[in-house]
Amino acid sequence: MRVLVTYATKNGSTTGIAEAVGDELRKKGLQVDVVPAVEVRDLTPYDAVVLGSAIYMGRWQKDALRFGKRHGRELQARPVWLFGSGPLDRSAEEQEIPPVEGAAELMARIGARGHATFGGRLTEEASGFIASSMVKNGKGGDFRNMDRIRAWAGTIAAELQGRPLVEAH
Ligand SMILES: Cc1cc2nc3c(=O)[nH]c(=O)nc-3n(C[C@H](O)[C@H](O)[C@H](O)COP(=O)(O)O)c2cc1C
Numbered sequence: 764m765r766v767l768v769t770y771a772t773k774n775g776s777t778t779g780i781a782e783a784v785g786d787e788l789r790k791k792g793l794q795v796d797v798v799p800a801v802e803v804r805d806l807t808p809y810d811a812v813v814l815g816s817a818i819y820m821g822r823w824q825k826d827a828l829r830f831g832k833r834h835g836r837e838l839q840a841r842p843v844w845l846f847g848s849g850p851l852d853r854s855a856e857e858q859e860i861p862p863v864e865g866a867a868e869l870m871a872r873i874g875a876r877g878h879a880t881f882g883g884r885l886t887e888e889a890s891g892f893i894a895s896s897m898v899k900n901g902k903g904g905d906f907r908n909m910d911r912i913r914a915w916a917g918t919i920a921a922e923l924q925g926r927p928l929v930e931a932h
Pocket residue numbers: 771772773774775776777778817818819820821822848849850851882883884885889893894897
């Protein structure tokens with residue numbers, strides 16, 4: 764079974780989450796490609812998809828939303844999980860944070876199986892004036908909880924390995 768883990772990032776930390784998801788799925792015996800959403804053209808080789816995005820100003824990155832639009836039908840026909848990454852505190856671990864608007868719409872449209880919000884990361888290397896001011900004001904840090912990310916990926920593997928691959932349509 765081949766799984767696509769695809770993502771949109773601005774400052775690179777969502778790449779790390781996608782790679783951790785990919786590693787865990789591989790450990791469970793799945794074949795996995797981890798590819799930026801903007802580079803994906805064809806979902807034919809894949810039995811399932813995990814799509815994630817960094818969250819900025821309450822929104823998913825355009826590349827992730829565009830991916831959802833471009834591949835709507837193919838996503839509908841496959842098991843899909845979504846994740847967002849953003850909160851620069853422990854809130855994502857303390858409670859379930861619902862998907863941001865665009866992600867919720869996509870979820871409903873394609874019938875995604877699940878969604879998770881993971882903490883994000885903001886460092887001095889982040890681009891933009893607002894980002895640097897946030898870091899200066901103590902809003903920076905790495906709040907990605909790799910154990911939680913891997914555990915989530917583990918539930919995806921379990922579900923995939925217990926169910927049919929691509930639904931008949
Ligand atoms: C200007 C700015 C706006 C942000 N807005 C949000 C937000 O609305 N919600 C959220 O959860 N995180 C927000 N964040 C935090 C980012 O989502 C977090 O740093 C994330 O890990 C960035 O991912 P990336 O490194 O893949 O781009 C914001 C960060 C910056 C710099």
